[in-house]
Amino acid sequence: MKKIGVITGTRAEYGLLKPLIKAIDDAKVLQLQLFVTGMHLMSEFGNTYLQIEKDGFTIDAKVDDGLKGDSALAISKAVGKATIGFAETFGEFNPDMIVVLGDRSEILAAATAAVISNIPVAHIHGGETTEGAYDEFIRHAITKMSHLHFASCEVYRNRIIQLGEQPHTVFNVGAIGIDSIKNLQLLDKKSFEESIATKLDKKSVLITFHPVTMENCTAEVQFQELLSALDKLKNTTLIFTKPNSDKGGRAIIDMIDSYVENNIAKAISFISLGQLRYLSALKYVDFVIGNSSSGILEVPYFHIPTINIGDRQKGRVAPISVIHCAPNEHEISSSIIKTTNKNFLDEISKQELLFGNGDATNKIINKLTTYNNKNLKKSFYDLKPTCFEKL
Structure with missing residues (x-):
């Protein structure tokens, strides 16, 4: 052995x-x-x-x-x-x-x-x-x-x-995360909503933002730009997953807690969704936004857009469903608009999957x-x- x-x-x-x-x-x-x-x-x-x-x-x-x-x-x-x-x-x-x-x-x-x-x-x-x-x-x-x-x-x-x-x-x-997408029995919409104790609105968004550890004192500024862009969305459920224990991560956690407390009707947050709920969420959200590697590796397999903010993932190979943008409110808002573009969504539905077959x-x-x-x-x-x- x-x-x-x-x-x-x-x-x-x-x-x-x-x-x-x-x-x-x-x-x-x-x-x-x-x-x-x-x-x-x-x-x-x-x-x-x-x-x-x-x-x-x-x-x-x-x-x-x-x-x-x-x-x-x-x-x-x-x-x-x-x-x-x-x-x-x-x-x-x-x-x-x-x-x-x-x-x-x-x-x-x-x-x-x-x-x-x-x-x-x-x-x-x-x-x-x-x-x-x-x-x-x-x-x-x-x-x-x-x-x-x-x-x-x-x-x-x-x-x-x-x-x-x-x-x-x-x-x-290939990417090992695709194995679970291929083999895991994901939750239906009703079961997913029950698991997060929230009924999804007409639209929904999954947000995961980590600090950019090669920069000092920018995490709060960048994340505030993201929150300002999200604040403009109407009839949209905002699902935040909190960052890891990276340098500067706790400042973002505090900002998430404050935002959810002040927007309890539309925003929820989780320390950890866990694999089943996270992958199930990707079946029902309209797009994913933040700077997590998952937005580039796993999310494209659900044929939905990813908005990748800033330089944290700069250099990664990415499929066409990933929209790269600067960490400012204007570019983030423009990218959100692009997620509704019919031609773009049609392209995503036929995009080449880059990271294996599970x-x-x-x-x-x-x-x-x-x-x-x-x-x-x-x-x-x-x-x-x-x-x-x-x-």
Whole structure:
């Protein structure tokens, strides 16, 4: 039995990983080790480790990073504590490989501890770019510490190779979030409305806005521009999902709470919708707005528009359903108008889907099962001079 340690630190990340966690748990030749950290263990973000247990999974270890606040100092301290915690956890459980997704600071801590402990790392969603967030640096650092790479499209696979990773270790498996869209039984409209205790108006919008961590003191300004644009909408239900524990995130949470309190007839908010309610919402809302990667990766599969605000996701490959706009009220309002354009909506209904067909889990399981982790030495893959000329 090959012991596979899966790391999860946020509700959204867990939603993406859930099909893979179950597949590892069900595999005859793999043994699941589930290590929970980050926001899952924080009461202010809903103690979402309880949902993991409710889903029937056994949590082998909880690695508390001790995060208090959302300043740069607080997050840096949390990375240090998490690195210590993962080093101790890996020493106790001795996984044969760990699986990590994305680019958050607690994932960096896990990868760092694994590399020093000579434990190979499998990384999901590498090769992507987000110029507006320091996640960009963390993601590429994790790529260089990883031995297996599962990219969401061919552009990202090529970028991982460009970073010096051997092509035979880099696989285009598609976006793992599509697996749940394909396989999960979503709620009908009545059941969804009951689950959020709100009847949807003639129109409805899902809003997820995270701070732009490469900029200082702009989160509140940008989010206020968004609120001003949303304020103009009539007969529209506004569904806010609150941001993660990123630097500056709590200021946005406070603004959401204040806005909902003052607009109780049309606005609601959630610390976490959870995967089922979130994906079900995408069946019934008219568009999604904010700066979440989900608006680019998962939302297009529902053939509805995404308004992507500002630079947080700048650099990502995006289908035509994604409308990019500056973080000011005028451009946001113009983008909202575009979501009603019949020609644009017709284009979306026929758009090419860029991130796979919902079979990422099976592809990842196959590679985890067959990977030989005897030799952890890595040689840098140099692109040929002709490749540099093309770049």
